[in-house]
Amino acid sequence: MAMLSILDPTDERVPVSRQITPRPKQITGNVALLDISKPRGNVLLDRLEETLSARLPDVNITRYAKPTFSKPAPEELRQLIQANSDFVIEALAD
């Protein structure tokens, strides 16, 4: 049987493999709490913020929110969080 050639139907990109950032032993500095704007995500983050503030009074907590859960976070928001945060906790839905 002759060899058959086909054409690649994909975008032909090999995904970049990324390493997970080393886990720090202590939480210090700035913590971002990101709400993706799904129902009750804010409730979860409210409780988290209370708990974190009580247990880690020295960390600085900032709340962020995506305009809509259905689309990726806008570039400016991603840059803002990256520039100003040491940790991010995201309230994913569902």
Add this chain to the structure above:
Amino acid sequence: MSEVIAAFELENLRGKQVVFPGTSDALVCFIKEDCPTCKEVMPVLVAMHKAFAGAIDIQIIGQTLGGNKALDKTFAPGFSILDDSALKVSFAADVETVPTLFKTDVSGAVTDTLIGFVRDEWQDLLQRMSAEYTRAEVDVDWLSLPQWRPGCGSLSVDPSNADGLRAEAENSPIRARKIVIGSQDDEFEFMFDQGFSDGLPVIPPTPERVLRMLEGTRRDAQEIVGVMAPNLGEVTIEKIAINAVMAGCKPQYMPVVIAAVEAISTDDYNVHGVMATTMGASPVIVVNGPIRHQIGMNMGMGALGQGNRANATIGRAVRLVIRNVGGAKPGETERSVLGNPMKFTMCFAEWEERNPWQPLHVERGFDASDSVVSVFTMTSGPSLIVDQDSRSADALAGTIGQTLEGIYNPKAHFATNCLLVVVPEHVDTLMHDNYSKADLRRRIQETSSRPTRELVGNDVSGAGIKPVAAAGMSEEVLDRMMPKFRTEDDIHIVVAGGEAGKFSAAFHGWVTGSIGSIPVSRKIDI
């Protein structure tokens, strides 16, 4: 026919590589052994070689290796036939008939072309050459030869070879990575193993098939039509053609598939969210305009079901582009909790001729003569609206409104949109009272309206307005009637289906507006 014979290197029967162009003018003749005309001209070629050898290059190119050997044995020609069994040189020279004799200058530019065998033309050329190169007349008994023989088809234009040669040629539009399937592998199993399939067998997208698919569009194969989420893969016309082959499309469906992919790639449509949502949303494609008939789409009986190639494969091709170029695969970035069969394919045409109102594309701002594809995001459907009893438009539209209130859950008002497919028998009932589309929309809103207080979550159903929120509402607000849809524009209406059966249907939407997915229509570039 070529104006220049492109440079080539072919092996002759003695195993020597021969390069063209050489250092002088040349005669290049394409032949094949099983062509009677080629056999008849062999003695002429032999005499021609004898007369001009040393003065010019003479390249006799045969199209099958076995045939070249047979001709060599029969005629002992004094030249060694070059092997073009790969047919690439024949194809590049645009040879349609054998024999074809080219005379070229030293650069390979063609000065004379003789196709088949016309005795006077051959005699005239060779006599002129005798004078030009001061050689004796070619020793041929011209009168013993037939006056005219048409020649035979070149193997390079044989349908079984031509598309493959075009795919391999230097000006081929094909740029996608080629994947060779091992001779021991089954190509259909291979496609499954690579994850290219939606779960059903796909047609292997060979270069030949993709080239034929590309003939369905005038657009450049490398034009980037859009960027497909979630992987943000660049979608070229070629990639669409590859996936259209896999889906089983005919080339004439390509303009519809391209327009649908363009629509889906927009920020308004938001395919990222459509694929990533756990809710299980899917594109639903509606086609309007003359192309429905040109490509034989089903808009009548069973239009939303299987059995029509255009309906089935256009929707499937779009889904395969999202899967393969966009990277949306169930369990990976496609996160639907249940999935739904629309994720294989959901495409149909509107029966405009049975529609007493404006067809969808005209309502959406296009001319009636335009062919248009409209893409919606729907989470379920077609969900039937059964009413065999209503005899008035108000009563039937009331049934439709009450049924649509069930979308998501009955308390979910202002939550989504819908695509309502009205069947011919229901159209007739509505038109009995001269209902317009606006009347239908108004009646749906009217009969799906409830006092806000009935939409508050309670022990019967916790869905709806949160009791905490309701506690802050005034009596007036709680008494206010809320229709099912935020606006009448969220009720999209088309006509399709068979002549018999009082069963309309609705597709139920997803998150609408700028926070979700906005329906997008695109004119089809035919």
